[in-house]
Amino acid sequence: MTDASAETDLDVICARGPEGLLAELTHRCPLQCPYCSNPLALDRANVELSTEEWLDVLRQAADMGVLQIHFSGGEPTVRRDLEDLIAEAARLGLYSNLITAGVLASRERLEGLAECGLDHVQLSIQDAEPQNADRIAAYKQGHEKKMTFARWVRELDLPLTLNAPMHRQNISSLEAIIELALELDAARLEVAHIQYYGWAYVNRAALMPTREQTMWSADVVERAQERLKGVLTIDFVVPDYYAARPKPCMGGWGRRFLNVTPSGRVLPCHAAESIEGLAFDNVRERRLRDIWLNSDAFNKFRGTDWMPEPCRSCEFKEVDWGGCRCQAFAFTGDAAQTDPACNKSSRHRELVALAQSEAAGPPPAFTYRRIQASRTKESVPSA
Ligand code: SF4
Numbered sequence: 001m002t003d004a005s006a007e008t009d010l011d012v013i014c015a016r017g018p019e020g021l022l023a024e025l026t027h028r029c030p031l032q033c034p035y036c037s038n039p040l041a042l043d044r045a046n047v048e049l050s051t052e053e054w055l056d057v058l059r060q061a062a063d064m065g066v067l068q069i070h071f072s073g074g075e076p077t078v079r080r081d082l083e084d085l086i087a088e089a090a091r092l093g094l095y096s097n098l099i100t101a102g103v104l105a106s107r108e109r110l111e112g113l114a115e116c117g118l119d120h121v122q123l124s125i126q127d128a129e130p131q132n133a134d135r136i137a138a139y140k141q142g143h144e145k146k147m148t149f150a151r152w153v154r155e156l157d158l159p160l161t162l163n164a165p166m167h168r169q170n171i172s173s174l175e176a177i178i179e180l181a182l183e184l185d186a187a188r189l190e191v192a193h194i195q196y197y198g199w200a201y202v203n204r205a206a207l208m209p210t211r212e213q214t215m216w217s218a219d220v221v222e223r224a225q226e227r228l229k230g231v232l233t234i235d236f237v238v239p240d241y242y243a244a245r246p247k248p249c250m251g252g253w254g255r256r257f258l259n260v261t262p263s264g265r266v267l268p269c270h271a272a273e274s275i276e277g278l279a280f281d282n283v284r285e286r287r288l289r290d291i292w293l294n295s296d297a298f299n300k301f302r303g304t305d306w307m308p309e310p311c312r313s314c315e316f317k318e319v320d321w322g323g324c325r326c327q328a329f330a331f332t333g334d335a336a337q338t339d340p341a342c343n344k345s346s347r348h349r350e351l352v353a354l355a356q357s358e359a360a361g362p363p364p365a366f367t368y369r370r371i372q373a374s375r376t377k378e379s380v381p382s383a
């Protein structure tokens with residue numbers, strides 16, 4: 001495709017608007033996962049958008065043609081107005097997905113959310129083994145609460161997706177996690193190897209699996225996908241560090257999704273704030289459609305014109321859209337560089353060597369995700 005036709009394609013994408021919106025209602029969360037995709041500088045409760053502001057975001061999103069709203073966080077059930085937001089999403093004809101850790105809501109609350117029109121629940125788990133799961137999340141009895149929550153989801157006939165972020169400290173439980181998804185009657189399981197930016201970048205050495213473990217996990221998933229066809233859908237996110245080519249992160253920067261942070265900043269992807277020097281517009285000051293179409297941050301890496309070599313002349317540039325800008329920034333200090341996960345990047349060998357050396361050593365203690373100053377001591381605080 002020529003640059004001129006790429007522009008035309010981009011105009012169509014922009015005019016059509018995003019398909020999905022990730023509404024990060026809050027950064028408050030009782031868990032402290034060391035791979036959390038929230039930024040290192042977390043928003044406090046006093047800067048969060050009000051109910052009215054979120055309702056307006058939903059209306060603007062529906063007006064732009066958004067089809068799906070993912071209510072996320074932090075932990076979205078911390079917000080007392082979740083019922084109002086779900087009801088409004090239903091009224092607007094938006095498909096609503098609740099992305100939750102499942103440790104706070106009672107059965108009555110979940111039932112109320114279903115009555116408001118909630119369409120789908122995505123529950124994150126840390127492991128199939130309760131003690132290790134609670135250690136990773138730094139939350140006592142969290143796993144047990146999640147199992148109870150998952151059963152309520154199915155009792156209320158809501159579709160359930162289990163999300164299992166995968167890393168060196170839970171990868172040996174992969175087969176048990178697949179069995180757990182079956183036992184909980186989940187329709188879908190996401191086995192997602194960690195993406196290394198934000199908190200996960202800080203904890204990279206504590207999380208990085210070996211190449212052999214990674215290949216083993218791909219093999220386990222492939223066999224389970226075959227065996228469980230029609231019973232359980234399993235999505236597998238490969239770890240970038242051992243891949244030959246990067247993923248089309250978010251389907252391409254500013255092409256399919258947008259993300260609204262708890263305080264109203266609008267991002268092309270949930271990790272975009274990890275890129276220093278990019279300024280993001282806020283729904284308190286600018287309309288969502290205007291931000292999507294015209295903001296500097298959305299246009300900065302949209303399409304292919306921004307690409308350096310080797311991406312610029314690469315046959316895959318409209319397949320992976322140059323991979324992940326956050327990863328490029330985290331590893332090279334320049335978000336406009338070729339994603340180092342790509343084997344055509346001049347930094348790729350360095351990235352793989354680093355991953356292998358970190359995976360070979362003993363895992364350091366986690367730096368748990370916290371609103372207060374980060375800490376390194378591995379202990380499980382009271383829930
Ligand atoms: S990844 Fe863990 S700490 Fe981060 S929002 Fe989800 S449950 Fe909370």
Ligand code: SF4
Nearest residue numbers: 311314316317322342
């Ligand atoms: S060179 Fe760029 S466009 Fe080509 S595969 Fe690598 S990251 Fe993708």
